[in-house]
Structure formats: structure tokens, C-alpha cells
Amino acid sequence: MDIAILGGTGDIGEGLALRLAADTSHEVLVGSRDAKKAETKAEEYTTELDSRGLDREVYGFENVAAAEAADVVVLAVPPYHVGDTVEAVADALDDGDVLVSPATGMKRDEEGFHYHKPGAGSVTRIAADAAPEGVAVVGAFHNLAAARLANLDADLGIDTLVIGDDEDAKGIVADVAEGIEGLRALDAGGIANAPEIEGLTPLLINVASNNEGLHDLGIRFQ
Amino acid sequence: MDIAILGGTGDIGEGLALRLAADTSHEVLVGSRDAKKAETKAEEYTTELDSRGLDREVYGFENVAAAEAADVVVLAVPPYHVGDTVEAVADALDDGDVLVSPATGMKRDEEGFHYHKPGAGSVTRIAADAAPEGVAVVGAFHNLAAARLANLDADLGIDTLVIGDDEDAKGIVADVAEGIEGLRALDAGGIANAPEIEGLTPLLINVASNNEGLHDLGIRFQ
Incomplete structure (x- = not known):
């Protein structure tokens, strides 16, 4: 499968790109509003993977080109850019493509x-409202610490929650997520359930900052 | 230490009373608006503990009498009764007593x-606003599945988040919580951080209801 990570030069994008390239056979396309920046970062990721003996090439493109080529498009951009980003790439999306929203405000x-x-109810809902017909939006990867994800030496052993109103799309994203070693995808229902998931991210930061020895926290449901 | 569990006849109250009596040496006082009900439930808990070879007596009282006798008072009542309950027992509280708020809306x-x-910002904040001067309010035990807590055969291996604006009171409650086997208390900061913690409870229910094989979920930060 071809997976575009828009905003793939940012920190959560970097972590997802590296993990997906390292642990799965999906093609990873790094997107940015600046094609040059995307290419440079993609080369960095490829070098990082190569240094670990992983013969995997990551490619960089302007966001629209990345979305055009991909089946799954991850919106790894700040929450206030989610709506604009979906609109910018809308014409490049095909029926059946899946948008993934990991951002939280x-x-x-x-x-x-x-x-x-957000006024719309959640960032995931903003993405869903902006998505063209025929393109499902799935929320996932909200509660992952970027630095831990980007450090391929760090074990995960944590969960990511997957939400969406299209069960097939949710299944595709859950499979992609579970391709990452140590990541378990759990179904948390429909997009209406997004606020409690997005609200977990600040909690993880608060817990890490108040307890010595805990940092880059993830969460495990058990 | 003497610990009163107001609303100790309800399901989360039952779990806390049983675990504290089973795992710690604290005196456990079950409170209810109905003294008779508290006594009956306390006898049930004592019988349950006895059936496991635990020689521990749990006592039942009307809420005010339970609060009067206790150093730590847990408000194990529905969220819409938290304010009233604090006001009802306010005169029975001594300087230095600690109120614990586990409820979530x-x-x-x-x-x-x-x-x-809630309009006040959180249920924990409602408790804090109603508390008399000299009595600190600490939020804890928000994200525990009542049935799992009350089943002494069930392993925990999960976390509870402790919040409060009085560090000493927070330390007391963290110590009480960690007396329960398999429960780790993590500091999540001040009462302003309560909403994200209270909001975890509905998320735990949503995750359990959408994934086969998962029920009575707790959470582990790792």
C-alpha cells in the first residue's frame, strides 16, 4: 500500500515515516507544502534506515503529489492546518482513499x-467535514510521543486508538498501525468519540512532566 | 489511618472498600445517607473478606458519622451528589482531613x-469549591472499573492518576492508593488538570465496548 504522510517533515510525521518504513512493506511518501524540504527529509530518513541495515527508500513530494500517489493519507500537520490541508489535496484523492487524522488541539x-x-467537536471531525465524498476519515495515532516513535531503538508496547464511521477504512488503518512493531490498534468507535481520545494527549504530557523517570509516555489499555 | 468511603454502598465504593480492607491496614468506614444500608453493606464486605481468610472488619455508618471518624474521606457518590455530599459532611471534617474525588460526569x-x-470545570473542582477551609481536595481513583476492583481475584496492574493543589494531601492519597496491590499512583499535577483525567473514564468504556475480549479496562502509562 502507498502511504502519504503530509506534514511528514514534522516530528510526529518523522516518527510515523520511520516506523512504517522500518517495520512494514508499505511505500512511504513524505509530503510537505515545500517539495524541496520533503525531499531533504526523505533522504534523511532513508539514510537513518540505511544506517540500521534497512534497505528502504522513503520519497519526498509536495503534499498534493504525495496524496495523489497514495491510498492512505496521514494528516500529520498541526490541528489548525488540518482543514486547509484536506482542501488542498482534495482533488488528488480517489474514491476509496482513506484520510488519517492524528492531530489534537x-x-x-x-x-x-x-x-x-475545536468548535467542530474534534480535530478528527474537522478532517471529516473537509473530506471529499467517497474518502473516509479515520482518527488514529493521536497519543504517540513523537520522539519515542522516531527513535527506532525505543520499544513501544503501547496502544493506538482507531475511530471512524466507515468500518472498512477503519480496518485498513488498524492494519497499517499494527504493522508497526509493538503498536496495538484498538477500536474506539465512531468519530463522535474523538474528543476523549484527542484529550488523552495533554494528559500524557502532564503525567510525564509530574513523575520523575517517565517521559515520552504512551498508554496501554489492560 | 481511618478512611471513610461515602457512597460506599455503590459499586466503585464497594471496590475501594474491599481492596483497601484486603490490601492495607487502614480502617475502612463505609458511609451512606442511610446508616442501615451502610451497616448491611459493611457486613457483606466483612463476610466477603472473611471468606478469603482475611480477618478484617469493615464498619458502616451514616455519611456524617463516617466522615467524622475519618482522616481521608472518599466521595464515591454520583457526580451530581458531590457538592451536596461535601456540604452535608463539612462540619464533621477537621483541619488537615483530606477529601478524595473519584467521580466523573x-x-x-x-x-x-x-x-x-461540569460548568465548574470538573467534578474534582466541584468538590474543591464545596470543601471547607483547611480541608484539601485530591482527585484520584477516577479511571478504575468498579467490577474489576470489587473482584478480589482480578489482578490490577494499572495506574490511578492523582491530582491536587496541596502536595501533602496528594502524597497522603498517593500512599493510600499504592497500598492497593497492583495499583500505581501517578502525579498528574493540579486540579486544573482534572478534565482530561475525568474524560478518560468514558474512553475506557468505549474501548471496552468496541473490542472483543476487553472489559473492565484500566490504563497503564508506559
Whole structure:
């Protein structure tokens, strides 16, 4: 399968690109608004993989070209760019393509990080509202620490929650996620259930920052 | 230490009373608005403990009497009774006593359960606003499945998040929580961080209801 990671030059994008390339046989396409930046980053990822004896090439493209070539398109962009990004690549998406929304909105006060719930209800819902007909949106990868994901020496042993209103699309994304070693995909229902998942991310940061020895936390349901 | 569990006849109260009595040396006082009900339930708990060879007596009282006798008072009541319950027992609390808030507000739609954030910001904040001066409020035990807690054959191996604006009180509650076998207490900061913790409870229910083989879920940060 061809997987585009739009915003794939950012930190969560880097982690997903490296893990998918290292652990699965999917083609990984790094997207950016700046094609040159995408190419440079893709080369970096390829070098990193090569240094580990992994003969895997990651390719970089402008977002639209990456989306055009892909079956699964991950929106690894900041929450306030999710709607715009979907609109920018909408014409490049085919019927049956799947958009994946991992972003969450956060704000910070003296106590820590808090979920900044968008007016639409959730960031995943923003993506769904912007998606063209025939393209399902699935929420996943919300609660993964970028630095841990990008460090291929770090074990995961954690869960990612998958939500969506199209069961087939959800199954495709769950399979992609479970291709990453140590990551278990759990079904958390429909997109209406997104806020509680997006709200987990600030909690993970708060727990890490208040407990010595814990950092880059993930979560395991058990 | 003497620990009162107000609403200790309900399901989360039952789980906490049994676990604390089974695993710690704290005195456990079951509170209810109905003294008779508290006594009956306390006898049931004592019988359950005895059937496992645990020589531990649990006592039942009307809420005010339970709070009067205790150093730590757990508000194991529905979220809409938290404020009233604190006010009802306020005169029975001494300076330095600690109130513990485990409740969370939820509503349900076709997709699943959702966090019902109170106007005050969180249920833990409602408790804090109602507490008399000199009595600290700590949030804890929000994300525990009642049935699993009450089944002393069930292993935990999960975390509870502790929040509060008084570090000493938070330490007391963390120690009480860690007295329960298999429960790890993690510091999640101040009461301002309560919404993300209370919002985890509906998520745990949604994940359990969407994945075969998972039920009475807890959470582990790792």
C-alpha cells in the first residue's frame, strides 16, 4: 500500500515515516507544502534506515503529489492546518482513499496542558467535514510521543486508538498501525468519540512532566 | 489511618472498600445517607473478606458519622451528589482531613460514552469549591472499573492518576492508593488538570465496548 504522510517533515510525521518504513512493506511518501524540504527529509530518513541495515527508500513530494500517489493519507500537520490541508489535496484523492487524522488541539496554562476542543467537536471531525465524498476519515495515532516513535531503538508496547464511521477504512488503518512493531490498534468507535481520545494527549504530557523517570509516555489499555 | 468511603454502598465504593480492607491496614468506614444500608453493606464486605481468610472488619455508618471518624474521606457518590455530599459532611471534617474525588460526569449517545464536563470545570473542582477551609481536595481513583476492583481475584496492574493543589494531601492519597496491590499512583499535577483525567473514564468504556475480549479496562502509562 502507498502511504502519504503530509506534514511528514514534522516530528510526529518523522516518527510515523520511520516506523512504517522500518517495520512494514508499505511505500512511504513524505509530503510537505515545500517539495524541496520533503525531499531533504526523505533522504534523511532513508539514510537513518540505511544506517540500521534497512534497505528502504522513503520519497519526498509536495503534499498534493504525495496524496495523489497514495491510498492512505496521514494528516500529520498541526490541528489548525488540518482543514486547509484536506482542501488542498482534495482533488488528488480517489474514491476509496482513506484520510488519517492524528492531530489534537492543546493549550497550556501554569498547571499543564489541556485539550483545546475545536468548535467542530474534534480535530478528527474537522478532517471529516473537509473530506471529499467517497474518502473516509479515520482518527488514529493521536497519543504517540513523537520522539519515542522516531527513535527506532525505543520499544513501544503501547496502544493506538482507531475511530471512524466507515468500518472498512477503519480496518485498513488498524492494519497499517499494527504493522508497526509493538503498536496495538484498538477500536474506539465512531468519530463522535474523538474528543476523549484527542484529550488523552495533554494528559500524557502532564503525567510525564509530574513523575520523575517517565517521559515520552504512551498508554496501554489492560 | 481511618478512611471513610461515602457512597460506599455503590459499586466503585464497594471496590475501594474491599481492596483497601484486603490490601492495607487502614480502617475502612463505609458511609451512606442511610446508616442501615451502610451497616448491611459493611457486613457483606466483612463476610466477603472473611471468606478469603482475611480477618478484617469493615464498619458502616451514616455519611456524617463516617466522615467524622475519618482522616481521608472518599466521595464515591454520583457526580451530581458531590457538592451536596461535601456540604452535608463539612462540619464533621477537621483541619488537615483530606477529601478524595473519584467521580466523573458522563453522557451517552449512539456512538458511546462522552465526558460531560461540569460548568465548574470538573467534578474534582466541584468538590474543591464545596470543601471547607483547611480541608484539601485530591482527585484520584477516577479511571478504575468498579467490577474489576470489587473482584478480589482480578489482578490490577494499572495506574490511578492523582491530582491536587496541596502536595501533602496528594502524597497522603498517593500512599493510600499504592497500598492497593497492583495499583500505581501517578502525579498528574493540579486540579486544573482534572478534565482530561475525568474524560478518560468514558474512553475506557468505549474501548471496552468496541473490542472483543476487553472489559473492565484500566490504563497503564508506559
